[in-house]
Amino acid sequence: MNRFNKIILFCGGITLGFLLAFTLIQDKDAPITSEMIRNAASVIGLEFTETERDTMVSSLESTRNNLQAIRDLHLQNSTPPALNFNPIPVGKRFNFQQGAQVWDLPEDVKIPENRNELAFYTIGELASLIKDQKITSVELTEFFLDRIEKHDEKLEAIITVTRERALEQAEQMDVELENGIYRGPLHGIPYGAKDLLAVEGYKTTWGAAPYKDQEIDETATVIQKLDEAGAVLIAKTTLGALAYGDIWFGGRTNNPWNIEQGSSGSSAGSAAGTAAGFFPFAIGTETLGSIVSPSTRNGTTGLRSTYGRVSRNGAMALSWSMDKIGPITRSVEDAAIVFNAIYGDDGKDQTIVNLPFNYKADLDITTLKIGYLESAFEQDYWNKERDSLVLETMRDLGVELIPIELPDFNAGPLRLILTAEGAAAFDQLTLTDQDDLMEWQSPSAWPNTFRAAHFIPATEYINANRARYELIQKMDSVMQKVDVYLSPSFGGGNLLVTNLTGHPSVVLPNGFTDGGNPTSITFVGDLFNEAALLAVAKAYQNATDHHKKHPPCFWIEGNNRFQNEH
Numbered sequence: 001m002n003r004f005n006k007i008i009l010f011c012g013g014i015t016l017g018f019l020l021a022f023t024l025i026q027d028k029d030a031p032i033t034s035e036m037i038r039n040a041a042s043v044i045g046l047e048f049t050e051t052e053r054d055t056m057v058s059s060l061e062s063t064r065n066n067l068q069a070i071r072d073l074h075l076q077n078s079t080p081p082a083l084n085f086n087p088i089p090v091g092k093r094f095n096f097q098q099g100a101q102v103w104d105l106p107e108d109v110k111i112p113e114n115r116n117e118l119a120f121y122t123i124g125e126l127a128s129l130i131k132d133q134k135i136t137s138v139e140l141t142e143f144f145l146d147r148i149e150k151h152d153e154k155l156e157a158i159i160t161v162t163r164e165r166a167l168e169q170a171e172q173m174d175v176e177l178e179n180g181i182y183r184g185p186l187h188g189i190p191y192g193a194k195d196l197l198a199v200e201g202y203k204t205t206w207g208a209a210p211y212k213d214q215e216i217d218e219t220a221t222v223i224q225k226l227d228e229a230g231a232v233l234i235a236k237t238t239l240g241a242l243a244y245g246d247i248w249f250g251g252r253t254n255n256p257w258n259i260e261q262g263s264s265g266s267s268a269g270s271a272a273g274t275a276a277g278f279f280p281f282a283i284g285t286e287t288l289g290s291i292v293s294p295s296t297r298n299g300t301t302g303l304r305s306t307y308g309r310v311s312r313n314g315a316m317a318l319s320w321s322m323d324k325i326g327p328i329t330r331s332v333e334d335a336a337i338v339f340n341a342i343y344g345d346d347g348k349d350q351t352i353v354n355l356p357f358n359y360k361a362d363l364d365i366t367t368l369k370i371g372y373l374e375s376a377f378e379q380d381y382w383n384k385e386r387d388s389l390v391l392e393t394m395r396d397l398g399v400e401l402i403p404i405e406l407p408d409f410n411a412g413p414l415r416l417i418l419t420a421e422g423a424a425a426f427d428q429l430t431l432t433d434q435d436d437l438m439e440w441q442s443p444s445a446w447p448n449t450f451r452a453a454h455f456i457p458a459t460e461y462i463n464a465n466r467a468r469y470e471l472i473q474k475m476d477s478v479m480q481k482v483d484v485y486l487s488p489s490f491g492g493g494n495l496l497v498t499n500l501t502g503h504p505s506v507v508l509p510n511g512f513t514d515g516g517n518p519t520s521i522t523f524v525g526d527l528f529n530e531a532a533l534l535a536v537a538k539a540y541q542n543a544t545d546h547h548k549k550h551p552p553c554f555w556i557e558g559n560n561r562f563q564n565e566h
Contacts (some may be wrong), residue, residue: 084319087502089476098356119277137188157269183230196316207248220314232541258552299518307502371482374403376492386511409472423453
């Protein structure tokens with residue numbers, strides 16, 4: 001396809017978007033006519049008189065030249081716009097005092113007789129073993145590397161194994177511990193990271209064929225922070241191409257509970273690998289469901305942090321105003337431990353709000369106001385029975401649940417914010433025809449979505465963000481009633497609304513279908529209050545055992561624990 005046959009957006013002045021080079025126009029330098037303007041206007045639902053169209057011609061020709069000059073800059077994905085999204089409602093106040101962290105870590109953990117069981121130990125259990133020098137970081141790292149080598153062929157969760165880097169890190173952690181230096185609960189703990197996070201010396205593929213050989217000469221802030229905490233990066237995990245779905249340039253990442261099914265995405269490999277015991281935790285990202293969805297499918301615990309909480313420096317940009325980073329683990333406590341290492345300012349990501357994280361594992365959650373989306377839970381939907389049991393469990397814990405509703409607001413059209421920003425982030429991919437190299441080419445896939453996004457007028461993108469401002473204020477009025485609330489993971493519009501407003505959420509398993517596949521429930525917290533959110537989610541998880549069950553075909557051979565518990 002010739003690039004001049006593709007969808008091209010032209011903006012009149014600073015407000016009007018038109019398609020001025022549609023399929024009949026082959027020459028980008030062809031004179032703009034009144035008829036072209038009429039046809040272009042009809043595509044975006046506008047109508048102008050002939051006099052008005054004639055008057056626009058010179059302005060649009062000037063705009064076309066300016067747009068081509070901007071395209072000729074060949075902006076990199078890492079270049080952000082000089083506009084920062086602010087999720088903080090007017091008048092919002094925060095506590096700036098950092099308190100002492102309290103972890104619920106086990107003591108005197110034993111090495112299992114069957115060492116394969118280490119694959120499903122929590123971070124806390126593994127941390128105890130390392131700190132007490134019952135196992136070395138090198139031993140643990142080699143153990144997980146061996147599991148990846150043995151099992152990933154059927155899971156397809158790993159793009160790159162960072163063996164050399166990992167063993168070097170692990171050896172350093174062991175030497176430090178021998179010399180009395182202990183960095184904390186992540187000291188010597190292996191992990192995986194979604195392959196949209198740059199790691200110097202290794203490919204960063206973004207899961208997409210056009211970038212499968214790409215190397216970025218930097219290391220993402222989140223990886224640097226985990227390095228400082230002593231964690232050991234052993235693998236870069238799969239993601240749906242350019243952070244959509246579970247199809248990447250090497251195939252499809254599979255669900256460890258059902259290999260015939262995809263892992264969901266886009267943090268496909270991070271969730272599948274964590275569930276299958278390839279590593280104790282992994283880093284994922286979410287723009288619109290990319291932690292919630294694969295965590296649901298794979299039965300993991302995922303924390304989507306507040307927008308502006310974790311630096312995205314060194315991460316692929318999809319939507320500058322919606323991208324968020326968070327951990328995918330097998331327990332809420334593990335998610336808190338990892339989040340404690342990665343949040344905060346780095347002096348590079350200008351969207352970061354530097355606020356404390358005052359997590360208390362033993363917080364009395366009955367002192368909090370906890371709500372639930374009443375109408376969403378009352379609807380007749382596929383996971384209603386298990387979700388209703390979550391409400392019963394919370395009441396059994398002494399919580400007086402407060403019925404609430406999301407703002408009466410049509411948030412659906414605001415999806416165009418994501419598609420417009422995504423199209424801008426990958427503008428060069430579209431203009432150079434490299435989008436044709438992408439594996440997934442359906443009408444809903446990124447290549448077509450990015451092309452179609454060029455129809456979005458600049459005025460409508462700005463007005464969508466003005467509407468988003470209104471949604472933020474309305475959502476804050478809801479959050480003034482509660483500290484945390486529960487929602488069906490995909491019900492009531494909660495996923496879209498909270499991704500637009502930047503609120504944090506924890507998704508965790510709440511049962512299994514008759515076919516043995518995990519289901520999930522979502523807890524949502526107030527902006528920058530991951531501490532209360534995690535404490536409430538942990539209380540629920542402590543009262544259940546869903547997170548302690550593991551995919552049978554990746555569980556230990558000869559061990560009937562899953563069958564006995566499920």
